[in-house]
Each structure stands twice: as structure tokens, then as C-alpha cells.
Amino acid sequence: MHTFIAGLRKIEKGQPLDKKLLRTSLANSGEAIKSLLDQAVRDGGKVKGFKPHVFAFLGYLISHESHHRGQIILSLKQAGNVLDKKILYGLWEWSVR
Numbered sequence: 899m900h901t902f903i904a905g906l907r908k909i910e911k912g913q914p915l916d917k918k919l920l921r922t923s924l925a926n927s928g929e930a931i932k933s934l935l936d937q938a939v940r941d942g943g944k945v946k947g948f949k950p951h952v953f954a955f956l957g958y959l960i961s962h963e964s965h966h967r968g969q970i971i972l973s974l975k976q977a978g979n980v981l982d983k984k985i986l987y988g989l990w991e992w993s994v995r
Contacts, residue, residue, distance in 0.1 A: 902934045931959065 906926055909915065938945045938952040945955045967989070974981060 902930045902937075906930055 907923070909919070909923060934945070935952060935956065938955070943951040943953070945952050948955045948958070971981060971986070
């Protein structure tokens with residue numbers, strides 16, 4: 899097992915969720931990704947199992963997260979839970995945070 903994922907717990911389908919669990923899981927996952935990227939830079943830009951280099955991997959991660967964010971917003975909309983425009987625009991206004 900990679901040291902980056904040691905201690906991370908998968909949230910299982912059907913498991914009761916709460917905001918604290920989600921916040922903690924997201925923070926832990928972010929720290930694992932930070933460690934992975936830091937190590938890749940120290941290793942000359944190589945990410946094991948990914949080509950061509952760490953910067954392309956970072957681009958992949960951004961694209962992957964954007965895809966899932968879109969899925970979540972669409973799922974909420976289809977379920978009749980349309981997000982407020984302030985929230986939707988806030989997703990793109992990073993300098994306000």
C-alpha cells in the first residue's frame with residue numbers, strides 16, 4: 899500500500915453520511931494528494947503508473963474533480979434540488995473565499 903493512502907477510509911455505498919465525515923474525508927484525501935505530488939516532484943516529476951509527468955497528473959486530477967462536480971450538480975438538478983445561483987456562481991469565484 900502506498901504511504902499516501904495509509905489511514906484513508908473509503909466511504910461505502912449506503913453508509914450513513916454526515917457533514918463531519920465528509921469534511922474529514924475530504925481533508926484527509928487532500929493531504930494524501932499533496933503528499934503524492936510533493937513526492938513526485940522530489941522524484942524528478944514522475945508519478946508511478948502515470949505518464950508523462952506530475953504536471954500532467956495534476957491536470958488530470960483537476961479535470962477529474964471538475965467532471966464529478968458537474969455530475970453532482972446535474973444529479974441534484976434532476977432530483978429537483980437546484981442549487982441557488984449564488985452557490986453556482988460561487989463555485990467559480992475563487993478569489994472571494
